[in-house]
Amino acid sequence: MDITDDDGVRTVTFDRPEVMNAFTTETAAQLADALADLDPDDHDAVVLTGEGPAFSAGGDVESMAEREESPEAAYERIGETFGRVVEEAMSSRVPIVAKVNGDAVGAGLAIAAVADFAYAVESATFSCAFVRVGLIPDTGGTFLLPELVGLRTAKRLAFTGEFFDAEEAAQLGLINEAVADDALDDAVDDLLDTLRARPTRTIGLAKRAIHRNLGKGWSDALDYENVVQSQAYETAEHEEGVAAFLDGREPEFE
Known part of the structure; x- marks a missing residue:
């Protein structure tokens, strides 16, 4: 994971392009550390983006296959x-911008959802793909998706794992805007210029109040999400989903 600070903006680049920037537990911990280290005295914003053609393919399925716990x-x-990652993003006093340079799948979609702003290239594909490997949405997905896209749409995305394009992601409210592939840098730079001109501490206070007033406290929701996901990891459906992914075939769930 590449982390740079320049002119008040921290840029965090997911840099495992050979696996579409899939997250291991180690890289997720690195992202959490990068968000925890933000300070409104030093940072006006943080940008999350991916190296290569993908934003993030989500959790590393090969790591899942090797895991016994x-x-x-x-x-x-x-x-x-x-x-x-969710705790640090939700409580951060610095605005977070997801610069979705390509496909955002599973936890990649959830990270775009937890950001305060998200802009994506029109060629990006999205999927809440957890169900495809026998898991529930995590990384805040179970409570953030209904807030962003509505209850019924959140269920559709979570239960089917269907793929959809950036234009639909914008229409659903998952991202702020889908832009031409060659216009992403300009769109994000314009936003960063605006954020630099605003009082970061005030933004942090507004963010804290907005999150505090969500329908259900996100901390309790996140804890319950972690409990259920830990149970899902033990199921035959998850084992089959991972095996099918690694075999390059469709899973055969009972």
């Missing part, structure tokens, strides 16, 4: 990695 261990691991 109890539900209790899975709960601890999720909370300390992907769960902590």
